Amino acid sequence: MTAPLLQVDDLHVRFPISGGGLLGTGRRALHAVNGISFELAKGECLSIVGESGCGKSTTALSILGLQEPSEGMIRFRGQPLAGPGAPGRMDRAKAVQMVFQDPYASLNPRQSVRTSLAAPLRLHGITAASEIEGRIEAMLKNVGLTPEQAGRYPHEFSGGQRQRIGIARALILEPEIVVLDEPVSALDVSIRAQIINLLLDLQEKLSLSYLMISHDLSVVEHMSDRVLVMYFGEIVEEGGWREIFEAPTHPYTRRLIAAIPDPDAALNSAAKPDLYPTMPQLVGRSFVSDGSTPPDVFTAPARSELIEIGGNHRVRMAVA
Amino acid sequence: MTTPLLDIRDLRLVVSLGRSAHHPLLKGVSFQIMPGEAYGLVGESGSGKSVASLAVMGLLKRPLAVSGGEILFKGQNLLALPKREMRRLRGNRIAMIFQEPMTALNPLSTVGRQIAEMFVLHQGKSWGEAEKLAVEALGNVRVPNPDRRAKNYPHQMSGGLRQRVMIAMALACSPDLLIADEPTTALDVTVQAEVLRLIKELCAARGTAVLFISHDLGVIASICQRVGVMYSGCLVEENETRALFEGPRHEYTRGLLGALPRLGSRSEHGRQRLVDIDSIISDRSKLTESRFIAPRDLEGSQP
Amino acid sequence: MRLGFNFWLGATLTALVILAGILAQWIAPFDPVLDADLMSSELPPDATFWFGTDGQGRDVYTRILYGAQISLTVGIVSQVINSIIGVTLGMTAGYWGGWWDDLVNGLTNVMLAIPSLIFALAVMAVLGPGLPSLLIALGLTNWSWTCRIARSSTLSLKSQGYVQAAQTLGYGDLRIMFTQVLPNMMGPILVMATLGMGSAVLSEAALSFLGLGIQPPFPSWGSMLTDARQLIQLAPWAALFPGLAIFLSVLGFNLLGDGLRDSLDPHMRTRKP
Numbered sequence: 017m018t019a020p021l022l023q024v025d026d027l028h029v030r031f032p033i034s035g036g037g038l039l040g041t042g043r044r045a046l047h048a049v050n051g052i053s054f055e056l057a058k059g060e061c062l063s064i065v066g067e068s069g070c071g072k073s074t075t076a077l078s079i080l081g082l083q084e085p086s087e088g089m090i091r092f093r094g095q096p097l098a099g100p101g102a103p104g105r106m107d108r109a110k111a112v113q114m115v116f117q118d119p120y121a122s123l124n125p126r127q128s129v130r131t132s133l134a135a136p137l138r139l140h141g142i143t144a145a146s147e148i149e150g151r152i153e154a155m156l157k158n159v160g161l162t163p164e165q166a167g168r169y170p171h172e173f174s175g176g177q178r179q180r181i182g183i184a185r186a187l188i189l190e191p192e193i194v195v196l197d198e199p200v201s202a203l204d205v206s207i208r209a210q211i212i213n214l215l216l217d218l219q220e221k222l223s224l225s226y227l228m229i230s231h232d233l234s235v236v237e238h239m240s241d242r243v244l245v246m247y248f249g250e251i252v253e254e255g256g257w258r259e260i261f262e263a264p265t266h267p268y269t270r271r272l273i274a275a276i277p278d279p280d281a282a283l284n285s286a287a288k289p290d291l292y293p294t295m296p297q298l299v300g301r302s303f304v305s306d307g308s309t310p311p312d313v314f315t316a317p318a319r320s321e322l323i324e325i326g327g328n329h330r331v332r333m334a335v336a
Numbered sequence: 337m338t339t340p341l342l343d344i345r346d347l348r349l350v351v352s353l354g355r356s357a358h359h360p361l362l363k364g365v366s367f368q369i370m371p372g373e374a375y376g377l378v379g380e381s382g383s384g385k386s387v388a389s390l391a392v393m394g395l396l397k398r399p400l401a402v403s404g405g406e407i408l409f410k411g412q413n414l415l416a417l418p419k420r421e422m423r424r425l426r427g428n429r430i431a432m433i434f435q436e437p438m439t440a441l442n443p444l445s446t447v448g449r450q451i452a453e454m455f456v457l458h459q460g461k462s463w464g465e466a467e468k469l470a471v472e473a474l475g476n477v478r479v480p481n482p483d484r485r486a487k488n489y490p491h492q493m494s495g496g497l498r499q500r501v502m503i504a505m506a507l508a509c510s511p512d513l514l515i516a517d518e519p520t521t522a523l524d525v526t527v528q529a530e531v532l533r534l535i536k537e538l539c540a541a542r543g544t545a546v547l548f549i550s551h552d553l554g555v556i557a558s559i560c561q562r563v564g565v566m567y568s569g570c571l572v573e574e575n576e577t578r579a580l581f582e583g584p585r586h587e588y589t590r591g592l593l594g595a596l597p598r599l600g601s602r603s604e605h606g607r608q609r610l611v612d613i614d615s616i617i618s619d620r621s622k623l624t625e626s627r628f629i630a631p632r633d634l635e636g637s638q639p
Numbered sequence: 640m641r642l643g644f645n646f647w648l649g650a651t652l653t654a655l656v657i658l659a660g661i662l663a664q665w666i667a668p669f670d671p672v673l674d675a676d677l678m679s680s681e682l683p684p685d686a687t688f689w690f691g692t693d694g695q696g697r698d699v700y701t702r703i704l705y706g707a708q709i710s711l712t713v714g715i716v717s718q719v720i721n722s723i724i725g726v727t728l729g730m731t732a733g734y735w736g737g738w739w740d741d742l743v744n745g746l747t748n749v750m751l752a753i754p755s756l757i758f759a760l761a762v763m764a765v766l767g768p769g770l771p772s773l774l775i776a777l778g779l780t781n782w783s784w785t786c787r788i789a790r791s792s793t794l795s796l797k798s799q800g801y802v803q804a805a806q807t808l809g810y811g812d813l814r815i816m817f818t819q820v821l822p823n824m825m826g827p828i829l830v831m832a833t834l835g836m837g838s839a840v841l842s843e844a845a846l847s848f849l850g851l852g853i854q855p856p857f858p859s860w861g862s863m864l865t866d867a868r869q870l871i872q873l874a875p876w877a878a879l880f881p882g883l884a885i886f887l888s889v890l891g892f893n894l895l896g897d898g899l900r901d902s903l904d905p906h907m908r909t910r911k912p
Contacts, residue, residue, distance in 0.1 A: 067524035067526060067527075080807050081806075105809045105810075106809045108809070109809030110809075113807055113808070116803065116804065118800055121799045121800045122799070122800025122801055123800070124801040124819055125823065126822045126823060132801075135818070136810075139808070139809055139810060182800075185804060189809075204381055205380055205553070205595055206592060206614075209594075209596075209612060209613065210610075210612050210613075210614075212610055213609060213612060231525055233525070233599070234554075234596065234597045234599050237602055238597035238602060238607065238610070239597075258603065261603070262603060272526060273599075275525045275526045275528065275529035276599060277529070277532070277552060277555040277557070277558050278554045278557075278598065278599040278600075279554050279593075279596070280581075280599065280600065307526075
């Protein structure tokens with residue numbers, strides 16, 4: 017069994033909030049991420065789902081190196097990616113890249129497409145003009161744009177095209193892991209389909225591993241191999257896409273799935289059966305929270321643990 | 337046969353781009369909403385769905401302007417109404433809620449006062465009475481501790497709560513028509529579900545008709561009885577919700593529905609490639625040439 | 640870019656000042672310092688001396704033209720220094736935050752609290768009079784607003800996706816600031832600079848009027864005003880024309896800045912179509 021590409025081990029991120037008391041002595045901390053652990057295998061698409069405030073974006077930023085973890089370890093191919101022993105930003109750039117949510121804010125309006133793609137290459141030591149041009153051409157073709165469009169500026173493109181440029185930029189350094197932050201939320205329905213198809217094609221073609229952050233569960237079900245459900249900084253359920261969507265167990269996961277406005281669901285309302293009461297591993301145990309009242313984000317969460325309920329399926333319960 | 341509450345006839349709208357250049361935004365849109373009915377207008381950006389609602393509310397500003405057609409509300413042409421009359425209708429008989437509640441709520445005034453304002457303005461109540469009614473209104477939209485919350489300012493509330501406040505303000509005077517323009521797009525999924533359920537229940541209870549505008553087909557399916565699909569300023573298909581989703585007739589509707597990843601379809605059929613709308617539509621410019629407007633089922637149009 | 644009336648009027652006035660300064664040597668009928676004939680002092684404007692003569696018999700028109708050179712130099716150079724200081728401090732403060740931001744903010748607050756002319760006076764007192772010290776003094780005084788604007792622009796630009804993307808791509812902080820952030824805030828900075836030019840000209844006039852700026856006999860509009868003080872009743876034109884020159888050039892710079900700001904503003908606000 018091959019080692020996982022990315023390993024996140026007991027990641028905690030706390031944001032100090034100054035206030036209360038003179039000179040900030042009443043220091044509180046916002047517990048954004050509370051001890052999550054997961055792995056990403058090569059070629060896999062792992063999605064983190066949850067609503068605002070659950071910590072999914074903070075987790076992604078930690079993996080990218082844009083947010084310092086308070087505790088815990090992030091490893092890429094066994095080597096630490098954050099904290100002591102972490103590689104410099106240049107090496108990290110070749111390992112993990114990100115596709116951003118807002119196609120209108122994620123491109124520098126004053127740089128042409130060519131500059132946006134060439135500059136990172138030059139920064140990483142590729143200076144031969146012919147090689148740069150070659151890579152840019154190849155990448156533009158990969159994302160469905162033409163090399164002739166390289167000289168244009170972002171405002172000359174539509175939202176969907178801009179997202180393609182964003183994808184090209186994320187892939188130009190040939191990273192192995194791509195973090196997709198709500199990659200299609202800001203796009204029209206018909207364009208979404210094109211970009212989702214593109215992302216899946218590229219994953220296969222370039223052997224990419226995706227870590228997708230999304231709140232759109234239908235997209236998640238379509239694209240993911242595995243899913244992590246986060247609620248206020250903790251993973252409350254994790255499993256393969258089938259397990260999560262066909263047998264959601266944690267009450268929060270069930271609420272999320274029930275809340276999806278899916279046309280078929282709306283027209284043929286059939287709720288998923290609640291399998292939890294019959295699962296042998298869970299007899300006599302209770303959920304820490306049912307996901308309806310938000311906990312206090314300034315205190316560490318109550319003790320709980322992840323219980324295995326299937327080959328690939330774990331759910332968070334209160335300690336027995 | 338019941339007369340439609342809102343009857344839009346051949347509405348044309350343009351945006352002026354300078355001297356005499358006009359760009360059409362709505363190219364002759366016609367549809368009707370019956371009293372108490374929930375009608376959904378679905379389309380992508382640029383389809384014209386939002387400007388149509390602004391036209392109904394009389395909120396169009398230069399450079400947008402109506403260039404033809406009629407908007408009949410209870411028989412009256414809103415486009416021919418003097419501004420004063422329109423103001424009396426707005427908020428009172430026709431109300432609107434928007435995507436971003438912060439733009440609709442005054443940040444400097446408490447929530448309770450803003451709702452109370454509706455009663456004072458449109459129903460001539462005194463401030464004391466109105467503030468009591470405002471607390472009641474907050475209770476109706478299921479805001480917990482309404483008497484305490486009425487004293488909150490908008491920034492002290494979460495997005496979901498603010499949206500409820502906006503709904504409370506909109507429904508305060510029991511309007512005949514509620515226009516909802518992407519009211520849940522900015523909300524979390526579970527909050528969205530609650531807000532949608534609220535809109536559905538409150539409007540059903542009061543007999544308020546809803547014009548629900550969204551790009552999200554799933555949301556439309558869960559609220560509306562009848563759906564109109566817009567593309568590039570034209571209404572290209574209209575039908576009962578179930579009929580539209582189960583048997584879309586227009587190319588564009590078919591493309592739109594095919595482009596959606598559907599829950600449960602991967603379990604049943606494996607991962608299907610999402611329909612690339614441009615691959616099934618031969619020519620985007622010809623899309624508006626054909627329209628499929630299904631006639632209404634005249635008997636038993638109970639919402 | 641829609642350029643309104645303000646912009647064109649301001650541009651015209653500014654252009655006049657620039658032309659006057661550049662072409663002074665060729666279009667001035669006399670020498671500003673040497674052609675001083677006491678026999679023809681305090682003469683009213685006529686065919687020879689278009690703006691009359693001053694107390695020393697020098698042609699006011701000539702001295703106005705040469706004075707434009709000083710005003711332009713002061714205006715441009717001091718603003719360049721201001722912008723460099725303001726942008727560097729503001730951009731780094733906004734980008735890095737933390738104690739550096741606190742320090743820069745504190746410094747900015749102090750600078751805003753001290754009347755700029757007093758500060759410039761203090762610097763000149765140390766450096767002595769003359770054009771170079773004037774430029775340094777004015778350059779060190781007026782950077783606070785530029786700093787504020789640079790800081791707030793940086794704060795809002797920092798959260799744009801492309802800045803985060805640059806970080807992810809391996810760009811260092813300084814490279815990001817100078818290639819991603821700075822080009823996108825040039826608009827407001829340029830507007831501040833044009834507006835600052837007017838203020839610099841006024842400061843120069845004041846300092847020279849006080850005898851600390853340009854030393855006689857070299858012509859500067861401010862020092863011309865000093866000289867003309869005693870002659871107000873005998874030869875009002877000796878004060879009128881320098882005063883008018885100051886007024887029109889400051890007006891011109893301000894209108895230019897206003898016009899630029901108006902035309903750049905909606906352009907900056909282009910978001911989703």
